[in-house]
Amino acid sequence: MTSKDIEGLLSRVEKPARYAGGEYNSVYKDKEETDIRFAFAFPDVYEIAMSHLGLRILYYLLNERKDTWCERVFAPWTDMEALMRDKGIPLFALESRDPVASFDFLGFTLQYEMGYTNIVNMLSLADIPLLSSQRDESHPFVIGGGPCAYNAEPLADLFDFFVLGEGEEVLTPILDTYRRWKEGDGTRREFLERVALIEGVYVPSLYNVQYRMDGTINSVSPTDARFPEKVNKVIVKDLDKVFFPDRIIVPFMDIVHDRIMLEIFRGCTRGCRFCQAGMVYRPVREKSPEVLEEQSQRLIKNTGYEEVSLASLSTSDYTHLEPLIKKLIAAHGDKGVGLSLPSLRIDSFSLSLIREIQKVRKTGLTFAPEAGTQRLRDVVNKGVTEEDLMNSVEAAFSAGYNNVKLYFMVGLPTETKEDIEGIANLAYRVVDKYYATNKGKRGRGLRVTVSTSCFVPKPFTPFQWQPQDSIEVFRAKQETLRKRLRHRAISYSWHQPETSYLEAVFARGDRRLSKVLIRAWELGCRFDGWKEHFNFAKWQRAFEDCGIDPDFYAARKRDYDEVLPWDHINVGVSREFLKRENERAKKGRITPHCREGCINCGITELFDGGICDADY
Amino acid sequence: MPIIRVQFFKKDTAKYISHLDLIRTVQRSVRRADIPVEYSKGFNPHSKIAYGPALAVGLSSDGELLDMELKMHIDETEFMERLNVNLPVGLGITAVKYVPDKAPSLTAIINAAEYRITCSVDTAGQNIGQRVEEFFALDSVFIERTDKRGRKKRFNIMPMIVEVKRIEVADGQVIIEVITDTGGKSNLKPTDLVAALERYTGMPFEETDIHRKRLLIRRGEEYFSPLDIYD
Numbered sequence: 001m002t003s004k005d006i007e008g009l010l011s012r013v014e015k016p017a018r019y020a021g022g023e024y025n026s027v028y029k030d031k032e033e034t035d036i037r038f039a040f041a042f043p044d045v046y047e048i049a050m051s052h053l054g055l056r057i058l059y060y061l062l063n064e065r066k067d068t069w070c071e072r073v074f075a076p077w078t079d080m081e082a083l084m085r086d087k088g089i090p091l092f093a094l095e096s097r098d099p100v101a102s103f104d105f106l107g108f109t110l111q112y113e114m115g116y117t118n119i120v121n122m123l124s125l126a127d128i129p130l131l132s133s134q135r136d137e138s139h140p141f142v143i144g145g146g147p148c149a150y151n152a153e154p155l156a157d158l159f160d161f162f163v164l165g166e167g168e169e170v171l172t173p174i175l176d177t178y179r180r181w182k183e184g185d186g187t188r189r190e191f192l193e194r195v196a197l198i199e200g201v202y203v204p205s206l207y208n209v210q211y212r213m214d215g216t217i218n219s220v221s222p223t224d225a226r227f228p229e230k231v232n233k234v235i236v237k238d239l240d241k242v243f244f245p246d247r248i249i250v251p252f253m254d255i256v257h258d259r260i261m262l263e264i265f266r267g268c269t270r271g272c273r274f275c276q277a278g279m280v281y282r283p284v285r286e287k288s289p290e291v292l293e294e295q296s297q298r299l300i301k302n303t304g305y306e307e308v309s310l311a312s313l314s315t316s317d318y319t320h321l322e323p324l325i326k327k328l329i330a331a332h333g334d335k336g337v338g339l340s341l342p343s344l345r346i347d348s349f350s351l352s353l354i355r356e357i358q359k360v361r362k363t364g365l366t367f368a369p370e371a372g373t374q375r376l377r378d379v380v381n382k383g384v385t386e387e388d389l390m391n392s393v394e395a396a397f398s399a400g401y402n403n404v405k406l407y408f409m410v411g412l413p414t415e416t417k418e419d420i421e422g423i424a425n426l427a428y429r430v431v432d433k434y435y436a437t438n439k440g441k442r443g444r445g446l447r448v449t450v451s452t453s454c455f456v457p458k459p460f461t462p463f464q465w466q467p468q469d470s471i472e473v474f475r476a477k478q479e480t481l482r483k484r485l486r487h488r489a490i491s492y493s494w495h496q497p498e499t500s501y502l503e504a505v506f507a508r509g510d511r512r513l514s515k516v517l518i519r520a521w522e523l524g525c526r527f528d529g530w531k532e533h534f535n536f537a538k539w540q541r542a543f544e545d546c547g548i549d550p551d552f553y554a555a556r557k558r559d560y561d562e563v564l565p566w567d568h569i570n571v572g573v574s575r576e577f578l579k580r581e582n583e584r585a586k587k588g589r590i591t592p593h594c595r596e597g598c599i600n601c602g603i604t605e606l607f608d609g610g611i612c613d614a615d616y
Numbered sequence: 617m618p619i620i621r622v623q624f625f626k627k628d629t630a631k632y633i634s635h636l637d638l639i640r641t642v643q644r645s646v647r648r649a650d651i652p653v654e655y656s657k658g659f660n661p662h663s664k665i666a667y668g669p670a671l672a673v674g675l676s677s678d679g680e681l682l683d684m685e686l687k688m689h690i691d692e693t694e695f696m697e698r699l700n701v702n703l704p705v706g707l708g709i710t711a712v713k714y715v716p717d718k719a720p721s722l723t724a725i726i727n728a729a730e731y732r733i734t735c736s737v738d739t740a741g742q743n744i745g746q747r748v749e750e751f752f753a754l755d756s757v758f759i760e761r762t763d764k765r766g767r768k769k770r771f772n773i774m775p776m777i778v779e780v781k782r783i784e785v786a787d788g789q790v791i792i793e794v795i796t797d798t799g800g801k802s803n804l805k806p807t808d809l810v811a812a813l814e815r816y817t818g819m820p821f822e823e824t825d826i827h828r829k830r831l832l833i834r835r836g837e838e839y840f841s842p843l844d845i846y847d
Contacts, residue, residue: 008823010632011674017637022629024645024704252633252641252704304644304702335647336661 003097009083017253018046019080021072021094024250025303027059028095029069035182036068036175037103039093039140042075042111043118044529049074050249051257053311054109054146058167060245068175071095073106075118076125078527084125091126100126103140104178108159110148113506114499114529116155120521123158130518132160132205137188141178149202150233150280151459151566154506156204157514160188161195163202164569165233166266168242170200196227200234203227207568209511215552217510217563230570232606233280239266239287244295247302259307259340260299262292264324268313269594269614271601272370273381273585274412276458277313279578280571282603283612284594289324296328300337308332309340316341317595319613365396368407371415372422378588379414381581386426393433402443404430410477410494411455411469413585420477423450424484431489446489452481454500458507459566460573462581465558468504471497498536502528504554510565513553516546574602617654618689619719622699623711623843627676630706635670641704642682649702651695652687668722668831668842669729669799672807679729679830681722681842683715715846725842728778728832729798731806735790735821745785747817748792752780757812773812776804778834790821795839798831 010016031037040059042049049055055072062070071093076084084090090099100106106128108119120130128142129135135142144152145163152162163170174195181191196203206227210218222229236242248260267284268277296308308328312318328339369389371377377384393404408423427450434446454474457466469477474497485492506513520542527533543550558564560579567575577600584591591599594614598604604612626638633641643663646653655661664685671677692712700709737744751757756772763769782793796804806826814821833840 011824016632016673017634020629020632022705024641024702250641250644250704252630252637254637254640301648304647306644306647336655 005087005089006092006097009080009087009089012083013080014077015046015253017251018074018077019094020252021097023252025247026072026095026249027063027070029063031069031096031098034067034069035179036065036105037098038062038068038070038105038107038175039073039100039103040070041073041100041106041108041119041122043108043115043122044075044111044527045077046074046251047253047255050251050255052109052111053261053263054167056248056261057243057245057263058171059249060247061168061243062171062175064243065175067179069096073100073122075115075122075527078533081121081125091122101128101140104182106140106142108142108144108146110144110146110152110155112529113148113154113503114534116506116517117521117525117528119155119158120518121526124521131157133157135160135188141188141191147276147280148507150276150569150571151507151509152202153204153511153565154509154513154517156511158517159204160192161201161203163200164231164571165200166236168236169234170198173198174201193224193226199232202231202569204511209565217565219563220565220568230568232570233572235283235607236266236285237607239263239285240291246295246298248299250303250305257309258305259309260296260303260305261309261311262296262299263287264292264310264312264315264318265613266312267612267614269317270314270383271381271581271591271594271599273379273462273581274370274409274455274458276461279460279573279601281313282572282601283607284614286319286613289320289327292324293327293331297331300332300335306336307338307340365401365403366405366407367392369426370407370409371412371419372408372424372426373419375588376412376415376419376422378590379585380409380412381585381590383590383593386429389426390429390433393430394437397434397437397443398441400441400443402434402445403447403449405449405451406430408450408452409455410452410481411474413455413463413466414588417480420480421484423452424481427485427490428487431487434489448490449493450481450485450490451493452478453495454497456500456504456507459564460571460578462578462585464508464564464578465560465562465582467557468501468554469497470555471501474500496531496534498539499528499534501550501554502536502539505550506553508565509553512548516542516548519545570606572601572603572606574605577601617717618686619715619717620684620686620692620695621713621715621719621722621843622682622684622709624680624682624703624707624709625676625678626671626680626707627678628706630704631676632673634673635667638707639665639667641707645699645702645704645707646684649698651684651699652690654685654687666721666723668726669803671828672805675806675826675828677828678710679828681726681831683719683722689714711843713843713846719846722831722842723800725833725845726831727797727799727801728795728834728839730781730793730795730829730832732827732829733790733792733794733806733810734825734827735810736788736823737785737790737817737819737821739785739788739790742819744790744817744819745783747819748783748785748790748813751813751816752777752783754816757816759808759812761808773804773808776802777809793829795832795834 059070062068073093092099123130128139141160143161144159145167149162177194192203195201196206206223207220209220212218265286267282269284272278370382430448457463478494520539523538525538653663666683668681696709696712756774758770759773760768760770776797778795780794784791810821810824
């Protein structure tokens with residue numbers, strides 16, 4: 001297998017730039033000079049993978065090390081996979097085109113559950129044994145990180161270990177430990193036992209899970225007292241000082257987020273009760289506007305990108321947002337560099353901000369009220385009122401915007417018929433607002449896009465004990481909305497409930513699901529996040545073949561005293577806090593924003609000195 | 617505003633990028649190089665760069681061309697050096713020249729291109745060279761193409777072959793150099809030519825490597841380079 005064989009395939013696939021490498025700012029090293037070969041893997045197609053901020057950071061962080069060459073490997077699209085299997089070409093890294101099976105590490109970022117079968121497929125294409133227990137010293141260590149790593153139990157049999165928390169903190173000690181281990185002639189098991197002692201590393205094979213007769217978990221315990229009973233996540237303490245690349249790869253082809261992503265803070269001060277990111281990425285840590293301006297300058301210079309987007313959860317909660325935006329526009333606006341703010345909340349959205357952004361480029365506006373009535377918005381703790389939304393929408397229409405997107409969730413706990421009706425009512429009120437806006441000011445041709453996703457209860461959220469709606473119930477709710485939202489200015493889109501159902505199964509799944517995953521892959525499942533490839537019937541068969549009832553995971557309400565598959569992982573927010581929040585939700589009581597006063601989520605106890613920028 | 621005509625190559629990994637990808641890539645390289653390119657007016661300003669006939673994905677070239685409108689005159693060597701260090705591997709500028717402000721566009725003047733086609737063919741015991749020569753001597757070879765509306769159309773490719781410059785067969789390899797019609801008025805895709813050759817000879821042409829050597833202006837029997845016409 002040579003680079004030439006790969007060339008032969010490239011002229012026969014749909015988008016060869018996905019596999020060609022060689023993009024500006026991609027890193028090429030002399031492999032004779034590097035001890036550690038690291039393949040950073042994203043289990044989806046190039047356009048998605050290359051849009052991921054974590055990859056952009058960690059790629060350069062790892063390549064800063066002289067002893068390490070980090071390359072990229074993504075899921076080949078089905079046309080490429082067919083050719084690779086036909087010609088016997090194993091999964092290769094984009095830069096060197098070497099087979100990833102010869103690497104030291106294959107590190108997957110786990111962004112969403114529907115990418116899991118692609119992981120199985122990539123291991124198979126790489127010719128690496130699917131199960132951790134089948135690998136020997138000749139194989140790379142298969143590791144995972146990212147949000148799904150916080151409950152990666154369904155992947156436990158496939159991975160050698162997981163990294164919990166922020167890679168900048170934990171990858172360095174892992175690679176240093178690896179170097180020392182590689183110099184000796186230790187066994188694979190010995191290395192795993194050594195990394196298990198590093199804060200933020202979870203080695204599933206070193207933990208035993210015992211089940212009860214009813215199928216729930218009895219206990220999860222380490223196989224040896226040396227290993228921690230609870231594995232803590234790790235975080236970066238000072239974002240101004242942490243490594244941030246001054247360049248990013250500039251892809252040839254169009255990718256989903258084809259722009260500079262400037263990370264302005266981590267964590268979230270809101271406590272939306274459905275949101276996993278808002279819980280697991282705590283505590284809040286901000287970057288200063290001065291550092292951000294400098295980073296944006298270097299990134300623009302080194303990439304030639306024409307757009308900068310501010311990346312974070314709930315961007316408008318950034319303490320210095322207005323000064324930052326003014327700074328960035330003053331610095332780059334005259335060069336035709338646009339600014340986008342993808343994660344704005346509706347309550348703090350101000351007209352002056354819209355005006356600032358509009359100076360450069362006009363983009364559509366997205367609002368996420370999440371629920372249709374105030375009652376339900378209070379249940380989920382989305383501290384937004386209808387008045388907030390209407391004020392923002394009015395401001396946007398007066399500023400000439402004519403394109404508004406509204407995001408909602410259906411199936412939230414306690415939801416009633418009225419809440420569903422409320423979604424439609426809100427959409428019509430937005431339409432009315434447009435027609436009430438002065439004709440001279442508003443843009444022409446109103447477009448309101450209403451989009452509903454299906455609620456998926458996630459681990460480490462106050463709703464982690466809640467059942468999910470059945471597929472039939474989801475469908476009935478979508479049907480109601482479809483009928484109610486027939487209007488020429490409104491378009492309605494909804495998520496496939498079958499996909500959300502599987503997400504719910506795997507999000508809160510345990511180790512017994514590893515075999516279902518492999519079975520589904522054997523039956524041909526891959527690219528499950530892509531409508532054209534998703535095949536629910538195959539998944540149903542996989543569950544049947546393995547004798548596992550998916551409703552046990554998706555549709556079942558858990559009691560507070562049940563041992564959850566992720567209880568031995570500590571993300572900082574306490575179980576007590578989550579329980580308290582779930583109880584408040586039932587009563588429709590909102591919990592104030594962290595900046596109004598500490599709500600004792602537990603995060604300050606995880607780290608010395610109680611790092612949390614929200615604690616003013 | 618001054619217009620600079622740029623000749624560049626596209627090879628290695630860069631040959632797998634589409635024409636749209638190329639446009640984006642050049643735009644960003646120009647920005648990195650801080651070249652004072654002129655921008656169009658409007659909400660989504662884009663740099664004023666106009667290309668010659670697009671090269672199909674998978675083909676390499678030494679003779680691609682683009683015209684760039686600049687805000688001010690800059691030295692040709694400096695332009696080349698600054699842009700070259702900012703282009704990704706596989707793209708590089710080989711010549712530049714200022715053309716008159718009112719020069720007609722590249723797509724308006726280019727009507728031919730020279731290609732080098734290299735294929736692996738089983739040459740043992742077959743007189744493949746002769747078969748290829750016979751092919752090029754034919755008056756008519758019809759191929760079928762689907763137009764934009766999905767209608768099938770048959771047409772003769774032979775009048776589009778302007779000149780056969782070289783046919784070489786050795787060690788399982790066929791090398792053909794040919795000038796064909798290229799551009800808006802009449803265009804022969806080199807891949808269509810290879811497919812027709814395969815059909816005529818009854819032999820599979822494998823590992824086909826197609827290289828565009830140069831883009832040309834043909835006037836009767838004479839060829840001119842778009843880079844030199846204003847000298």
